[in-house]
Amino acid sequence: MLRDSNFLKENNARHMWHPMAHPAEMQANPPKVIMAAEGVSVTDVDGHSVLDAVGGLWNVNLGYSIDPVKKAIADQLDKLPYYSHFRGTSSGPAVELSHMLSEWFAPDGLVRSFFTSGGSDSVETALRLARQYHKIRGNGERTKFISLKKGYHGTHFGGASINGNANFRRNYEPMLAGCFQIASPYTYRNPFNEADPAKLAQCCAAALEDEIAFQGPDTIAAFIMEPVLGAGGVIPPHESFMPMVREICDRNGILLIADEVITAFGRTGAWTGSRLWGVQPDLMSTAKAITNGYFPFGAVMISEKVAEAFEANEDTRGFIGHGYTYSGHPVGCAAALACLPEIEKANVAENAAARGTELLAAAEALKERYDLVGDVRGKGLMVALELVSDRDNKTPAGKDTMGTVMETAYQAGVMIRVSGPNIILSPPLVITSGDVTKIAGAVEAGLAAAG
Numbered sequence: 001m002l003r004d005s006n007f008l009k010e011n012n013a014r015h016m017w018h019p020m021a022h023p024a025e026m027q028a029n030p031p032k033v034i035m036a037a038e039g040v041s042v043t044d045v046d047g048h049s050v051l052d053a054v055g056g057l058w059n060v061n062l063g064y065s066i067d068p069v070k071k072a073i074a075d076q077l078d079k080l081p082y083y084s085h086f087r088g089t090s091s092g093p094a095v096e097l098s099h100m101l102s103e104w105f106a107p108d109g110l111v112r113s114f115f116t117s118g119g120s121d122s123v124e125t126a127l128r129l130a131r132q133y134h135k136i137r138g139n140g141e142r143t144k145f146i147s148l149k150k151g152y153h154g155t156h157f158g159g160a161s162i163n164g165n166a167n168f169r170r171n172y173e174p175m176l177a178g179c180f181q182i183a184s185p186y187t188y189r190n191p192f193n194e195a196d197p198a199k200l201a202q203c204c205a206a207a208l209e210d211e212i213a214f215q216g217p218d219t220i221a222a223f224i225m226e227p228v229l230g231a232g233g234v235i236p237p238h239e240s241f242m243p244m245v246r247e248i249c250d251r252n253g254i255l256l257i258a259d260e261v262i263t264a265f266g267r268t269g270a271w272t273g274s275r276l277w278g279v280q281p282d283l284m285s286t287a288k289a290i291t292n293g294y295f296p297f298g299a300v301m302i303s304e305k306v307a308e309a310f311e312a313n314e315d316t317r318g319f320i321g322h323g324y325t326y327s328g329h330p331v332g333c334a335a336a337l338a339c340l341p342e343i344e345k346a347n348v349a350e351n352a353a354a355r356g357t358e359l360l361a362a363a364e365a366l367k368e369r370y371d372l373v374g375d376v377r378g379k380g381l382m383v384a385l386e387l388v389s390d391r392d393n394k395t396p397a398g399k400d401t402m403g404t405v406m407e408t409a410y411q412a413g414v415m416i417r418v419s420g421p422n423i424i425l426s427p428p429l430v431i432t433s434g435d436v437t438k439i440a441g442a443v444e445a446g447l448a449a450a451g
Contacts, residue, residue, distance in 0.1 A: 005045045008033050019155075032410070037064035040428045040435060042415065050410060053427045053439045054417045055381075058230060058262045059288030061348055061429040062339070069294050072338035076331045085115070085328045093333035100340060101299060108272055109280035110301035114320075115328035119261035120154030122285035122298040123224075127158045128322050129283060129306065130222040130255045136309050136317045139253075142221045144178040146211055146254075148204075150186055150232030151225060153259050162224055165232060167420075180215065182207045184229060185237040188375040188386060189394065201238035208248055217252040222283070224257040227273025231262075233422045234377050234384035242277040255282040255306070261298070262382070265289040265343055266429055269353030269380035276379075282306050289343070290336045297332035348429035349380075355431050356380040362440035363425075370447045372397065383425040385443070387450075396421035397450075405446035414442030 012033055013026040021031075033045040040063045043049040055061065062069075076093065083091050098113045105111075114129070116122045127145065134142035147153065149164035160168055161176035164184065169175055183191050185204045194200040212220060227242060229235035249256045258281035263273030267289070270276035274284065282305060287298030310318045326332070360378040363385050367373040374388035387397035387405070402418040409416045416439075417424045423446075425439060 008045055032415075039063050039065070040431055050413050050415045051427070051431075051435060051438055051442075052415045053425050053442075054415055055426045055428045056293045057288070058267065058426045059293035061265060061267065061289040062292045062342055062346060063428040063430050066292060066294075066339075066342060068342055069292055069335055069338045072334045073295060073331055076334035080330045083330060084325065086323065091328065091330040091333065093330045093337060094328035097328075097333040097337050100337060101301065104340060105272070105284070105301050108274055108284065108301070109303050110284055111304050112302040112307045114300040114302065115333070116287070116298040116300065117324050117326045117329070117332075118296050118298045119285065119287035120156045120159050121324055122261060122287050122300050123154045123159040123162075123259060124156045125300045125322060126224070126257045126259075126283045126285045127162070127222070129300065129302070129320075130257060132317070132320075133255065133306050133309055134221055136313050139218065141219050142253075144180065144215055144220045146180050146182060146208065146215075146220060146223045148184040148225050148229065149181045150184040150229055150235055151181075151259075152229070152231035153224060153226075154261070178219075180211060182211050184232070184235055185241050186229075186233070186235045188377070197238035198240060201241035201244065204237075204241065205244040205248060208245065212248070212252055212254070217254065220252070220254050222255040222257050223249055224259055226259045227263050227277055227279075228268055228379045228382055230382060230426075231419060231424075233386065233419065234379075234382045234424060236377060236379040236382075237277075239277060242274070242279045246279045246281075257281060258284045260284050261287045262426075265340075266349035266352050267380050267382060267426070269349055269356055271349050290339065291332060292335075292339050292342075294339075295329070295332045295335040296326070297329065297336060299336075346430055351431075352380040352429045355429075355433065355436055356383065358433060358436045359383050359425060359427075359439065362436060363443075366440065366444055366447060369444075370451055372401070372447055372451050378425075381425075381427055381429055381431070385423040385425075387421050387423065401450045404450040405443070408446040408449040409442040412442035412445040414439050416443065416446070 012030040017023050018026050034042045036043040041049050042052045101113050147162040151164040153159040153162050161179040164181045185200050192203045258274045264286045268276045282303045284301040291297045363376040367376050372387050373385050375386040377384050389395045406418045
């Protein structure tokens, strides 16, 4: 039984450190205490309800209180609340889910699953399997990874080492050796001073080829990218970029890892981000929306090429010396088994494309009206407004400005996310056109207050 609201407010951030935050700042400015959720809205400790335009953290795609998923979790807790998949055992839900995922991801060319506890676990697993794949094939010197600046790949040491944002690396360096980043196809800010998305894609692809040549193709295990960069500021590449990357990787014997922890299951307007660009990756990391955020769970999806190397191996190099206590947790599997049919039934990809178009148009209209908005980007229900204090010089907006926008939007009835100078909007994929209007109105209130 939770204590009363006064107790919760008095102890907010006193005994708990928050992720991606400075403890002292959280204590000085305690965060919102969320107590309940229904549909696409959440309610705080003061009874103030707001539309959740953050979607939990990119993951509550179906909204809150989805009864079939909640029931599946409760039923599984009664039948088999936990069992390990170590020691040669399986669980019924894990077997069933692996089959369902092989059908779901068949268009992406992915045929096997390795279950994890979340996105960072999935990225870490993909990196390990990539190195192991090359060792199985007798190419043990292929240990390096290349990724994109501005890319985000979780918080484990492997994932943080390939992250393209110094904020997630600097306080923990030195990181994993052999990780290198190239410029991302970010039209608003890039070292090529190139504003044309197609030409920028070519510049970035050329930079990848140059880095491969410099490092030596026979030393590189994999290139990893988000099909649409998320936490780095919602950066959709030109449609030609990921296909060019696929061709470059193939030509150099390098695996392509698609980090789809955010983009899988419909957020971009396609069922996967890789499918959006017409590319089949060798490995794909997933999590978040696979259980709608209701249970910590993830899966690495594995291509036929990679699976064949492991399954045909006859020595110890094919042994997977990796796993988690909660890999394939039966309750998580049950949640995913209930969630995936709900995702299909709601046709969230189609709605994400339609509502995303509306939200992006609304953001573009705000850019026309407010000089504070320097750039607007988006794909599906991934939209960002990058705020600046000086449009001509593209000077990023300061912390106080961003705080004013976020708090004003909250008071206007919408929870938004601020990351650096970016307002990031990632609402549930079941929002309506009316919800889009409400989000845009709250963001406008924030811009007006800050301007």
